[in-house]
Amino acid sequence: MGLLDGANAGTKEGIKVPNNEVNIEVRIPTILRPYTKDQKLVSAKGSTLSEVIADLDLNYRGLGDRLLENGELRKFINVYINDEDVRFTGGLDSPTKGADSITILPAVAGG
Amino acid sequence: MVLHISQDFVDQITAQAYAELPNEACGVILGPTGKDQASRLKPMFNAAASPVFYEFAPKDLLALYRGLDDDGEEMVVVYHSHPTSPAYPSSSDIAYAGEPGAHYLLLSTREEIAPEVEFRSFRIIDGVVDEEEVVIIAT
Numbered sequence: 001m002g003l004l005d006g007a008n009a010g011t012k013e014g015i016k017v018p019n020n021e022v023n024i025e026v027r028i029p030t031i032l033r034p035y036t037k038d039q040k041l042v043s044a045k046g047s048t049l050s051e052v053i054a055d056l057d058l059n060y061r062g063l064g065d066r067l068l069e070n071g072e073l074r075k076f077i078n079v080y081i082n083d084e085d086v087r088f089t090g091g092l093d094s095p096t097k098g099a100d101s102i103t104i105l106p107a108v109a110g111g
Numbered sequence: 112m113v114l115h116i117s118q119d120f121v122d123q124i125t126a127q128a129y130a131e132l133p134n135e136a137c138g139v140i141l142g143p144t145g146k147d148q149a150s151r152l153k154p155m156f157n158a159a160a161s162p163v164f165y166e167f168a169p170k171d172l173l174a175l176y177r178g179l180d181d182d183g184e185e186m187v188v189v190y191h192s193h194p195t196s197p198a199y200p201s202s203s204d205i206a207y208a209g210e211p212g213a214h215y216l217l218l219s220t221r222e223e224i225a226p227e228v229e230f231r232s233f234r235i236i237d238g239v240v241d242e243e244e245v246v247i248i249a250t
Binding site for chain 1 (some may be wrong): 165
C-alpha cells in the first residue's frame with residue numbers, strides 16, 4: 001500500500017494544474033461592489049460553486065454572507081455559471097473549472 | 112432625486128399594465144451609463160405571472176445584463192404595476208430591491224382610482240425607501 005500511495009502521489013505531481021488552482025472569472029453586481037473595492041470583475045478558485053464562494057469570502061470578507069444564508073444560496077441572488085442558472089445545475093455543488101465565467105445578479109422581483 | 116420620464120413611456124407602461132391584468136406587469140427603462148436618462152423602454156415578462164408578485168425570468172435577467180455591458184447602458188428605472196394596491200413598495204419590493212442606482216417606479220391600476228392611475232417613484236437602498244418626484248415630459 002505504501003508503494004501505491006507513493007506512486008499515486010507521484011502521478012499527482014505530474015498533473016499540470018488541478019481545476020481548483022485555475023482562476024475563474026466572477027462578475028460582481030453593483031450592490032456587492034462595496035465588498036470588492038468597487039471591482040466589477042474578480043477572480044476566484046474552486047472546483048464547485050461552494051468552493052468558489054468560500055474563496056471569494058477569503059479575499060473579500062463579508063461577501064459570502066451576502067450570497068449565502070443557512071448554507072444555501074439566498075433567494076434574492078441569481079448565480080450563473082457561463083449561461084446556466086445554477087439552480088438547474090446542482091446549486092452550490094455545481095462544478096466549476098478554469099475559463100468558466102460566473103455572474104452574480106440580484107433578482108429583479110417583488111410584490 | 113427626481114425621475115424624468117416621457118409621457119410616451121408613461122402611456123406605454125400604463126397600456127402594458129392593463130394588458131397584463133390581473134397580473135402585475137414589469138419592465139425596465141435603460142439609458143446611457145452615468146447619465147440618469149430613462150431613454151429606452153424594455154417591457155419584461157413577469158415569470159411569476161401573479162397579481163401580487165413579479166419576477167424577471169433568470170434567463171431574461173442574464174440576457175438583459177449582458178446587453179447592458181455590450182451597449183454601455185444601465186438600468187435607470189425598474190418598474191412594475193400593483194393591480195389592487197397603491198403605488199408604494201411592498202415589503203417584498205423592499206426586500207428584493209438590488210439596484211441601488213435605479214429609480215423604482217410603481218404604477219397602481221387599482222379599481223378605486225379608475226380610470227386614473229397612480230405613478231410614484233422611489234429609491235430603495237438597504238431597506239430604506241425614499242420617495243422622489245416624478246416629472247413627466249411631454250412628447
